[in-house]
Amino acid sequence: xxxxxxxxxxxxxxxxxxxxALALTAAIARDHSxxxxxxxxxxTLAGEAGLLGLHEVxxxxxxxxxxxxxxxxxxSDADADLLVGGLRQLExxxxxxxxxxxxxxxS
Amino acid sequence: MAAVNRDRFIVRAxxxxxNDSVISYGFDLTSSSVFVVTxxxxxxxxxxxxxLSFPRILDPIDVTARIADIxxxxxxxxxxGVGLVFDEDSAGACLLDELERxxxxxxxxxxxxxxxxxxxxxxxxxxxxxxxYGTAKFFERPGALAIDHAEDAEExxxxxxxxxYDLVIVDxxxxxxxxASLIARLRGDARLARTPIVAISVGGRDAREATISAGADVFxxxxxxxxxxxxxxxxxxxxxxxxxxxxxxxxxxxxxxSPFALALTRAALESAGFTVAIAAxxxxxxxxxxxxxxxxxxxxxxxxxxxxxxxASTLRGWHGVEVPILLVSSLEQSELERRAQRAxxxxxxxxxxxxxxxxxxxxxxxxxxx
Numbered sequence: 001x002x003x004x005x006x007x008x009x010x011x012x013x014x015x016x017x018x019x020x021a022l023a024l025t026a027a028i029a030r031d032h033s034x035x036x037x038x039x040x041x042x043x044t045l046a047g048e049a050g051l052l053g054l055h056e057v058x059x060x061x062x063x064x065x066x067x068x069x070x071x072x073x074x075x076s077d078a079d080a081d082l083l084v085g086g087l088r089q090l091e092x093x094x095x096x097x098x099x100x101x102x103x104x105x106x107s
Numbered sequence: 108m109a110a111v112n113r114d115r116f117i118v119r120a121x122x123x124x125x126n127d128s129v130i131s132y133g134f135d136l137t138s139s140s141v142f143v144v145t146x147x148x149x150x151x152x153x154x155x156x157x158x159l160s161f162p163r164i165l166d167p168i169d170v171t172a173r174i175a176d177i178x179x180x181x182x183x184x185x186x187x188g189v190g191l192v193f194d195e196d197s198a199g200a201c202l203l204d205e206l207e208r209x210x211x212x213x214x215x216x217x218x219x220x221x222x223x224x225x226x227x228x229x230x231x232x233x234x235x236x237x238x239x240y241g242t243a244k245f246f247e248r249p250g251a252l253a254i255d256h257a258e259d260a261e262e263x264x265x266x267x268x269x270x271x272y273d274l275v276i277v278d279x280x281x282x283x284x285x286x287a288s289l290i291a292r293l294r295g296d297a298r299l300a301r302t303p304i305v306a307i308s309v310g311g312r313d314a315r316e317a318t319i320s321a322g323a324d325v326f327x328x329x330x331x332x333x334x335x336x337x338x339x340x341x342x343x344x345x346x347x348x349x350x351x352x353x354x355x356x357x358x359x360x361x362x363x364x365s366p367f368a369l370a371l372t373r374a375a376l377e378s379a380g381f382t383v384a385i386a387a388x389x390x391x392x393x394x395x396x397x398x399x400x401x402x403x404x405x406x407x408x409x410x411x412x413x414x415x416x417x418x419a420s421t422l423r424g425w426h427g428v429e430v431p432i433l434l435v436s437s438l439e440q441s442e443l444e445r446r447a448q449r450a451x452x453x454x455x456x457x458x459x460x461x462x463x464x465x466x467x468x469x470x471x472x473x474x475x476x477x
Contacts, residue, residue, distance in 0.1 A: 001375065001463050008371050015367055043409055044365050047437035050458035051371050051465070058437065058459045 005052060006102060012052055013098040019045045020091050023068070027083045035072040042068055054097065060090045116339040117305075118165060119325045121158040124149060131188075131315065132325050133159065134335040139195075140175070144188040144328060146312060148177045157191060162303040162324050164342050170194065186328050222253035223344030224271065228263040228289065229256070229278040229307070237333070245337035251344055260284035261384070261391065264292065265399040267299055268358055268382040274343060279308035279318055286314075287321040294322035296377070298356065303343075305336075357473045358382045360401035362392045362418065363435070364410040368458075372405070375462040376469065389413060396422075401430060403473055405456075405465075408436035408446060416450035423451045431472045435465070 019041040026034035046061035064086040071079040120133040120143045133141040141159065149155075153174045160167040176190030227238055238254050246252050255272070257263035259282045267275070275293065279286040286306055293299045306318030306326045315326040327336060359381050361372050369385040376383045384399040386392035389412045396404070404422070406415035415434050422428040431453035436443050440457055447455040453472065456465050469475075
């Protein structure tokens with residue numbers, strides 16, 4: 001499984017960055033019409049991280065997914081700020097993983 | 108040099124002159140000459156190095172040849188190329204022997220117990236009809252050639268997983284997944300890697316380069332030179348190896364809306380020895396389920412079109428599907444367990460458990476040793 005991990009990790013990082021960028025943009029802009037999509041993106045991110053065995057990422061992504069669901073229900077600034085905070089934390093972990101992963105396409 | 112009377116067949120032609128290198132195909136092969144289809148050319152009289160081959164017919168043979176003729180593209184079926192005459196010292200008795208061996212082999216085994224099986228992957232019904240016509244016209248013995256048909260890479264992969272073919276003919280332009288991608292998958296699969304592959308297309312040089320790079324043995328332009336192609340099939344049918352038993356591999360169908368999860372799961376399961384088909388939406392899943400006839404189904408739970416537990420429940424209750432079904436999700440374990448029970452699924456796998464656990468559970472359910 002190590003070779004699969006090395007092959008797929010760069011793709012995961014690229015996809016995760018896109019998903020996080022979408023979620024952050026929507027949360028910062030208080031774009032509540034995009035929140036259900038953000039929930040799906042974070043759920044998918046958690047699943048993909050789980051399959052790759054990225055145990056540090058899964059609980060953070062799940063937590064962000066729950067925060068996005070809360071925001072979807074409340075539309076409140078407080079929940080939006082909580083989501084942005086969670087996403088920033090998740091972003092930091094993804095970037096740390098990305099810094100150690102081989103470049104996409106090199107695997 | 109004596110000519111061989113046998114009907115002509117298509118060959119892979121690798122041509123080299125100085126720094127120029129071309130991989131294409133040739134026809135009108137005799138013991139003294141061949142016509143190689145290519146946009147490349149050099150002055151008449153130029154000497155070239157040439158390697159000719161065709162899997163199961165002609166082992167690679169290196170000859171030196173001279174350009175005797177240059178043809179520009181003409182009517183459909185008259186592609187551009189160079190007529191090459193072999194240097195007698197180079198080709199010598201070797202090529203003559205090879206061609207005579209092909210001829211004598213055909214005479215020695217005029218009958219066969221089973222048909223030569225070809226999978227034609229092409230979404231054109233016209234091409235399918237042309238192959239049916241060609242089979243009737245070029246094969247005197249009914250049943251000597253059996254051509255099966257797949258309209259896209261997905262259907263082809265499902266058929267390849269369940270049946271054995273002596274040759275695969277793949278069109279480059281296919282819906283959704285192109286022919287080069289299918290060929291690369293074939294070459295990457297231990298069971299199918301040695302199957303001869305002929306790529307066909309109207310796409311010219313780009314299609315040729317893409318399919319040859321992916322692992323096709325020979326590329327042939329459309330419109331096809333049917334006489335040579337069917338003569339090739341006839342020679343192959345006469346020379347084919349006896350069918351060898353193919354080890355059974357369990358088939359798993361994976362349904363997930365994430366292309367990344369599908370690619371990763373497929374790679375992990377294939378490396379564990381399973382045959383895998385994937386589906387990213389409901390219509391693809393239903394097509395694959397019928398065509399692929401899987402031994403195990405893995406279904407993601409939260410997808411845009413449907414919940415995986417509803418899919419599992421429908422398969423069990425409405426379609427009477429009895430093969431194991433596993434829900435695969437990043438939902439909380441307790442919720443996943445509840446959904447699996449309600450849907451009469453065989454169990455569940457938390458994505459967070461990782462690919463090793465997923466492979467282990469598949470082996471366990473299908474009773475496959477690691």
